[in-house]
Amino acid sequence: MNEASILDIISPVMVGPSSSHTAGAVRLGLIARNIHGENIKKVKIILYNSYAQTGEGHGTDKGLIAGLLGYKPDSTIIKDIFNSQDMVSLEYRFEFRENFAKHPNAVDFIFEDDNPMTISAQSIGGGEIKVCKINEFDVSLDGKFNSILIVMGDKLGAIAKITSIIQKYGANIATLNCDRKTRGQNASLVISLDNEISADAIEEIKKEISPHLIRYVKKLEY
């Protein structure tokens, strides 16, 4: 589902100057916030390649921070985000690296707070984004669907249990993406849904399979 629709092509309405480097950055910040949770205290952000080299000129740093704080890509505050009141409670630092094995517009969010977590993602053009790694697990999240993200031990029948809970709560599965490094090791699972699912369903999955990590990641509305 990495295909652009007509609406993707003629939007977003955003503050400039770059869809991949500004709006894409805001959306990356937003999805990292959706995955990590809103209570962000301390974060290190590593920018790679084109993001590192031309990020400042494009307001990439402002965009990423604005997204982490929950602002939309068309918020006129982005330009002045570093002077905004929201910055008081956020500790952050940027690093800049070159690594051509990575996408030209790649970013790592390293959360160093009560909820430590590393999220690797990229801005793939026209404001579209992709989350490709959470901690050491390969995932594939584009923010177009409400998704359930799970990292769990490799247990027999776990996926069947999860999908039956999803079915019970009346949600329809659009895509299901699973990754496991080696047999018996942890596996990651991204389940994209066509509709919404209640917090109760997530709690029930949690009880049933005791995952290391479970997140309900809301789709990006803009």
Next chain:
Amino acid sequence: MTIKTFEELKETCIKNNTEIWQTAQLQEAQIHDITVEEFRARVNKTLSAMKEAIKNGMESSVLTNGKMGGFDCAKQKEYYKNNPCIYGKLYEKILCYSLATSEENARMGRIAACPTAGACGIVPSVIISMGEIYNIDNEKLINSLIIAGITGQIISFKVKPSGATAGCQAECGSASAMAAAAMAYLFDCDTDKILNSSALALKNILGLTCDPVRGFVEVPCIKRNPFMALHAASAVEMAKAGIVSVIPIDDIVDAMEQTGALMSSDLKESSRAGLAKTKTAIVMEKACFTKKYYSALKE
């Protein structure tokens, strides 16, 4: 099934006896699971944002983020006050509106990315200028933006609209092909001529690199927008006369994909070559650029 090529688009239009915008809006409503009316309302929201960006840009002469632009639209307007554009009012409006939007973008103002922010001045300048000069109603302008949209969408299946992926041909080039399609429709061209307008525009920007000075979407991006908008207008003029692109548009998109893949990453939004590394650009870079962004680059 999503329409993947311009050939399929044309066949679908013939089979269903529809115009491109009708085919496109039906498909898009299905993809998003919304009604055609809801889809058109969303397109109208983009159109409104485009109008607002033009309005704001036409009234401003505030310096851009990188301080390399922001005053040119005002200059052009001032010039036209005493020197009416010899190519006519349409040319004048397209030139000013595309400059206005691009400058607004570089000020971190609110614009509609179409298909990207760097190319945001091209499609709106053509559609809104046509609307004003020929008194075209809003519904028809929405149709034209839908046509621009599906043109960009089909190109994007092969070449993502990103300078970092395939150079400026994928951003301003795609936008020019989109603008040409919209404009041809607003001149009441048939499906063949609409596709041919896009083909002529796209074919003649292949190889365009992305080499922004100091990494800002300013030089050459701001002035490139009016060039690419008027480039679209030239394509439409030729298509209206019956001039046909020898290479059909689907093949041109293939060529653009290959050209983008062969293009050095130094010329794809990394500011490591081309205009970004000219003598003048290096002097500007040394004078202005915060060093911290380079010092930490090499691990």
